[in-house]
Amino acid sequence: MTATSTSASKGPGSAEVTGFYEEDTGSIQYVVSDPATKKAALIDVVMGFDPKAAQTDTAQADRILSHVRDRGLTVEWVLDTHPHADHLMASDYLRGKTGAPNAIGAKVAGIAELWRDLYHMPDAFDPERDFDRLFADGDTFHIGELPVRVMLSPGHTLGSITYVVGHDAAFVHDTFMQPDAGTSRADFPGGSAAKLYDSLQEILTLPDDTRLFVGHDYGTDDRPEPAWEATVAEQRTENKHIGGGTSREDYVERREARDRTLPLPDRMLHVLQMNLRAGRLPETEADGNRYLKIPLNRFAQEVPE
Template sequence: MFSRTSRSNGAQSPEVVGFYDDDTGSIQYLVTDPDTRKAALIDVVMTFDPQNAAISSERVDAILRFAESEGSEIEWILDTHPHADHLMASSYLKERLGKPNAIGEKVKDIAAMWRDYYHLPDAFDPAQDFDHLFADGDTFKIGNLPVRVMLSAGHTLGSITYVVGDDAAFVHDTFMQPSVGTSRCDFPGGSAEELYDSLKSILALPEMTRLFIGHDYEDTPAWESTVAEQRRHNIHIGGGVHKDAYVQKREARDKTLALPDRMLHVLQLNLRAGRLPDDEADGAQYLKIPLNKF
């Protein structure tokens, strides 16, 4: 895991540190109001080894130590969607820090769909495991920085973007870096048409807005661009690509992609904010994996 800092540009501009998770190509964010040092964590990853079904908080704890060393006081634990490729640290962080956790309200619809896939009709109550379920247009603050929630469906039906201050947006699995394009949308509930609309909504933000993405898989990972750069240079949608052409290209690409190796393991946990199953009679915890459904 390594980190990179994007400095504040002044009043109403957050300081952002991105932490790269090598195992999953995920970027985790520490977002700090430079005036108050109040902060939020976005899309933080628990280490999960699918081969041995082993979980560790070692890297999460390293991020917390970094935040403490920088004088950042965490007041929000945020996720953009129920991730399919990594185990979210939301529940662990909530227990460790005693701070509220949040995700988009449409996680309730995602949970209803996955109850059928897992044949767990009574599982997944997001209102129990998340303190806040944000709707499109909701607002809150990180310190003195205003935050606006944008519904950014497509990758999942309930993905959300956090627009922080006047120059930062955490756009998760929508955009990739301009030279790579955009994110897949072939999981249950995903939609290339909806993803195109979400991308266009993000591109309507002011052109110097810093965009922080959810993943990069290049040899030298990068995760920050601007609206202006994405408008001009994104290989999938830049330069005014028509919706029909985008959908055709995105769907053709998605047909070539395998499921993430952690997906069926972690989604049943992420729909509980990463909370592990209750102990069974032998004191151990167990996952349920559907066979031959995908």
């Protein structure tokens, strides 16, 4: 599947957003542009990774770059919302191809600290080296003439961030899913269902007509085709996990019960070792090859009844 969909600008101060669906991991990648200046940012773009063969490829990133060229856009930023656990990020590759700075949330430093221990690699990760900008909550920047505000949105990870672009678009990554799918898991190291609930509620304080663009979709029994856009008003009233005013206590109980049934993503232990380096592959060793270090027996998996 190569689904692509563009959400048109609604006028001055409103971004044009094109989402690109990546079928292997259900990820959505975004090109966000300012129609007035043709300046753009790339958000959460995927580097291909086959966990069975430990093989990487640049097909998705090159697809995004082709779209940028076809639209006559200039890339100003390569952005990620968090160190992804289910796909390899293309941040370092795209920075090299475009010359644009890459960025992620400042609390990636805390995530790196957790995973240095889990990988037993005490000197492995240096976010200040591998990312040009580490955004704190409340930081601002621009895509062309469009203002962008950073919101800290922890829960899925301790350092996830949301990008609020212009007056009517927000990239909410692994917080909300589509209203008929609910919300994202919160059981990875550093995650918290309670903090995720608080992040969801903060996102819902944005104006009702704000377009919320999610990080993943897998379809549903009633909706087999992927989708990734809904408004704040739609999420507030229709979201199957929190719509209609679900309490924090009820949400946490439901989210944690659901998370206990979920297996780890099949790429997680591979890709986090690279994503904490902006998707940069390990250095080649003396034989000319690259190697990953995978922790064994560190993650207990409950088997659903």
